[in-house]
Amino acid sequence: MASEDIDDVDRAILHALQEDARNRSSGEIAERTGTSDSTVRKRIQRLESEGVIKGYSADVDYGKSGYPLRVLLFCTASIPERGDHIPEILDIDGVVSVQELVTGEQNLLVTAVCEDDDDITPIAQELLDMGLTVADEVLVRSHETTPFGGFDPDEES
Secondary structure: OOHHHOOHHHHHHHHHHHHHOOOOOHHHHHHHHOOOHHHHHHHHHHHHHOOOOOOOOOOOOOOOOOOOEEEEEEEEOOHHHHHHHHHHHHOOOOEEEEEEOOOOOOOEEEEEEEOOHHHHHHHHHHHHHOOOEEEEEEEEOOOOOOOOHHHOOOOOO
């Protein structure tokens, strides 16, 4: 699906789902978008089938769930292989996300959650065992997100 295939109604639906997908009914979204409930449901199904909506997940507070440390590991892999490492990295216990970076020397950003400092070294060692270089480890104090404003129908473009 090309970005030009996403219209204002789709953007408003995406924004509403990013705000609270679990508790936002299609009727509420329809009211916000000036469309019908069935239109919203059909649009959501289309956005899901075309891969725009990749899934729904819980926003977990790892600190409150026993994992108070969030660690960013900046890694370097050979450019042709960096994307190939992602599934294997995601299999490492404690890793919650991997981002492929396209500028700079470090080209993979691995995010892991840990109970304590002793959990960081085994994660870094597994990355080294894959042939990656771990250039930096950064502890994160807080991490917050917000829905993308470009989908908000009330935001000025």
